[in-house]
Amino acid sequence: MSLLVARGLVKGFGGVRALDGVDLEVAEGSISAVIGPNGSGKTTLLNVLSGAYRADAGSIMFAGADMAGRPPLQFARQGLARSFQNIRLFTRLSVLDNARVGAMGGHGPSLAAVLLRLAAHRTAEAMATRRARAALDQVGLGGLADAPAGSLPYAQQRLLELARAVAGRPRLLLLDEPAAGMNMTEAMALMDIVRRLRDGGITVLLVEHNMRLVMQVSDHLTVLDFGRRIAAGGPDEIRRDPAVIAAYLGPGHGEGGAPDA
Amino acid sequence: MPQLVVSGLTLGAVYALVALGLLLIFSAARVVNFAQGQLLMIGAYLAIAAQVRHGLPAWAAYGLTLAAMALLGVVFMLVAWRPLRGRPTHLVILTTIAMGIILENLALIVWGPLPVSLPAPLVGRPWRVAGGVITMQQMFVMGTTMLALVALSLFMTRSRFGVLMRATAQDLDMARLVGIRVDRTIAAAFAIGSGLAGLAGLLVAPLYLAEPTMGGSLGLKGFVVAVVGGFGNLPGAVVGGLGLGLIEAFAARYVSAEYRDAVAFIIMIAMLCVRPRGLFGETVGERV
Amino acid sequence: MRPWMLIGWALAACLPLLLGSGYAVQVADLALLNALAVLGLNFVTGYAGQVNFGQAGFAGIGAYVTALGALAGLPFWLALLAALVVAAGASLALGLPTLRLRSFYLAMATIGFGEIVHLVLLHWESVTGGSSGLRQIPPIGIGRFVVGTDAQAWWVLLAVLALAVLVAGRVRRSWLGRAMIATADAEIAASLTGLDTLRVKLVALMLAAVYAALSGGLYAGYVRYVSPDQFGNQQAVLLFSMLVLGGTGSIGGCLIGAAVLTVLPEALRFLHAWYMVLYGAGVVAIVLFMPDGVVGAARRLGRRLGVG
Numbered sequence: 001m002s003l004l005v006a007r008g009l010v011k012g013f014g015g016v017r018a019l020d021g022v023d024l025e026v027a028e029g030s031i032s033a034v035i036g037p038n039g040s041g042k043t044t045l046l047n048v049l050s051g052a053y054r055a056d057a058g059s060i061m062f063a064g065a066d067m068a069g070r071p072p073l074q075f076a077r078q079g080l081a082r083s084f085q086n087i088r089l090f091t092r093l094s095v096l097d098n099a100r101v102g103a104m105g106g107h108g109p110s111l112a113a114v115l116l117r118l119a120a121h122r123t124a125e126a127m128a129t130r131r132a133r134a135a136l137d138q139v140g141l142g143g144l145a146d147a148p149a150g151s152l153p154y155a156q157q158r159l160l161e162l163a164r165a166v167a168g169r170p171r172l173l174l175l176d177e178p179a180a181g182m183n184m185t186e187a188m189a190l191m192d193i194v195r196r197l198r199d200g201g202i203t204v205l206l207v208e209h210n211m212r213l214v215m216q217v218s219d220h221l222t223v224l225d226f227g228r229r230i231a232a233g234g235p236d237e238i239r240r241d242p243a244v245i246a247a248y249l250g251p252g253h254g255e256g257g258a259p260d261a
Numbered sequence: 262m263p264q265l266v267v268s269g270l271t272l273g274a275v276y277a278l279v280a281l282g283l284l285l286i287f288s289a290a291r292v293v294n295f296a297q298g299q300l301l302m303i304g305a306y307l308a309i310a311a312q313v314r315h316g317l318p319a320w321a322a323y324g325l326t327l328a329a330m331a332l333l334g335v336v337f338m339l340v341a342w343r344p345l346r347g348r349p350t351h352l353v354i355l356t357t358i359a360m361g362i363i364l365e366n367l368a369l370i371v372w373g374p375l376p377v378s379l380p381a382p383l384v385g386r387p388w389r390v391a392g393g394v395i396t397m398q399q400m401f402v403m404g405t406t407m408l409a410l411v412a413l414s415l416f417m418t419r420s421r422f423g424v425l426m427r428a429t430a431q432d433l434d435m436a437r438l439v440g441i442r443v444d445r446t447i448a449a450a451f452a453i454g455s456g457l458a459g460l461a462g463l464l465v466a467p468l469y470l471a472e473p474t475m476g477g478s479l480g481l482k483g484f485v486v487a488v489v490g491g492f493g494n495l496p497g498a499v500v501g502g503l504g505l506g507l508i509e510a511f512a513a514r515y516v517s518a519e520y521r522d523a524v525a526f527i528i529m530i531a532m533l534c535v536r537p538r539g540l541f542g543e544t545v546g547e548r549v
Numbered sequence: 550m551r552p553w554m555l556i557g558w559a560l561a562a563c564l565p566l567l568l569g570s571g572y573a574v575q576v577a578d579l580a581l582l583n584a585l586a587v588l589g590l591n592f593v594t595g596y597a598g599q600v601n602f603g604q605a606g607f608a609g610i611g612a613y614v615t616a617l618g619a620l621a622g623l624p625f626w627l628a629l630l631a632a633l634v635v636a637a638g639a640s641l642a643l644g645l646p647t648l649r650l651r652s653f654y655l656a657m658a659t660i661g662f663g664e665i666v667h668l669v670l671l672h673w674e675s676v677t678g679g680s681s682g683l684r685q686i687p688p689i690g691i692g693r694f695v696v697g698t699d700a701q702a703w704w705v706l707l708a709v710l711a712l713a714v715l716v717a718g719r720v721r722r723s724w725l726g727r728a729m730i731a732t733a734d735a736e737i738a739a740s741l742t743g744l745d746t747l748r749v750k751l752v753a754l755m756l757a758a759v760y761a762a763l764s765g766g767l768y769a770g771y772v773r774y775v776s777p778d779q780f781g782n783q784q785a786v787l788l789f790s791m792l793v794l795g796g797t798g799s800i801g802g803c804l805i806g807a808a809v810l811t812v813l814p815e816a817l818r819f820l821h822a823w824y825m826v827l828y829g830a831g832v833v834a835i836v837l838f839m840p841d842g843v844v845g846a847a848r849r850l851g852r853r854l855g856v857g
Binding site: 051052071072073075076077080081082084088089090091092093097098100101102104105106107108109111114115117121124125128164165168 | 720724737
């Protein structure tokens, strides 16, 4: 069963087509990945899939609903959560409160309930706190609940973004380069967490630069180059795909690594 | 009726000059200068001081005023831009407002609360056109505004400096990386922007009297015009300024003289609701 | 409530006994009224990060609706309640279209709103009395109790302020307060948690407007005279300065900022126009050197002393 099906996504900026008819499927319960050289459109794809950008053309079916053209808010309410490549925490809030914002989402009680501390307020707060703490424990930030989010070191800020997303109990989790700026040990630990989240029932779609990580953790990969899908399949298939090798190493398999678009 | 058109266009030209100065500063520094009206007021007083008190000929008084205003613009840049980069917008806005308060009260202390006037620089018989009368000064105001628009447009598109300015506004760090002397570029923008306010001030002083509180309303009208014309669009500001002047003149006559100032704000809020990029503004994609 | 806070409120309650002259108590009363309006501003600007220069306009709406209601024979509290409702309505009318706008556009829209309110108060003479304002407004009171002295006003206003602080604290510690700060810090991330950020901003603006109207309405009943100039853009800027001086986003800071900038102009009256120059320069200095206000500076100082 596919949780997310996108067809023919197009997104242009000025004269440049960052996405040029991309198809993507994410099977429920899987860890999927989008890979590709720099500038291939990966982050744009995540932005379109989470409603942060509106696609110029194409369809997005998510959890049985047609989501194309809807605002981010509705993607979230349909069960989608995400992290950002350039971290976007609520820096003035504590670690716990960041996760609580994620846990409460759009389900906060009314102003009257808040001011009068009605039962609705108390149960909602208790629920948010419980889910937030659980999410912090899942990523290993349980001990830092009261620290200001802005004071965390970089790697832990990434984990907090993950916790905030997880606290809302999403069906689909989009992770935009979650291991960026982490060392190998931290990144491996992160992938363990991602696996455990998948085992706990959250479908994961990640964009990642680090090929070793991606190959280890993903069940399914989609490869982008110049805004187009050039390959899709399991890790072994992708590893042998000539188009992928060419895109990453350049025609002729020379030195020089990933070409910058 | 033709007289309404003349007086509306004259005042509109002043609004346009205020807006042009605002736009120039904004387009380089991304700072909205809420003290632009007070700068105008200072310009008017400086011209009066030079010409009336110290007896300088008009051309010398004007030159001195514009030079002093350019300098004041640099002071603004040093206070309201350099130390405040990356700070929340509300702090920048509050700072420029506070600078306006300082200027207004200094003017009150130095020049007193009573209105004073500046003699018109060009003397001549008023023209009669289509049943209306245009004075030399009104012609001078409108002509100068048009000249300022043309000069500024050429400056921004043709001159190296204008191009540098726009590049700096687009991406400060990138501009610095490619070797643009960012501080100098921004200082120049503030100097020109403040000079434009001073120009508006010395044009306005012979028509209406100068007083310390004259800046508040003119400054706000400048914003309205900038918003309506589309922030960043020079001809839009001039069209918006002239348009607002006309609308106000007619609204004062045919709707209500008391609410003539409200008209501008209603137009602005309506514009912000319907089309925040203004009539002629470009749409700019937001980065995520 | 922590014990030192309780002590603070108790001390505050004794203030009129310590201040000898009636004039000093009057100034103190005005500080309480300003504090109410600044606390409101803190919701929308301090927490939700939305520039609002319309706070004086909302206070003006509150003052005039209260005054007109009370003059028309409504009991004071009912007139005040009506004022809060009208101000809340006005905040929705202003906020719904404009809270989508980015910072300085919003600043201009709210300044425009303040100007329009001011012009209406000034020119709708048959109702508002024009520039001479409304006089002989019935005093603050409920039932048979009527505020008669400046000291009584202090106690009533202090009680209202205490309630306002309590409400502000509850909002801050609830999902709403978190949502407001989240919206200010990273709006796109907030909306991707499922939060309707526009709605959050609207609630913040509505709370701001209600606090402002409460301040304005009580002002009308306390001073018993209202005129348009008390609710102009200068007042809006003053309230904003109070917020920044005290410490944006801090309830205690709002109280400090309001107290300082209410007392200072009275104490420095002999400076005349120089006071305004000093005030402008002071605001610039605060923004440049103490951007998180008195409270932020004190917190940093405390941390340094604690460490060193």
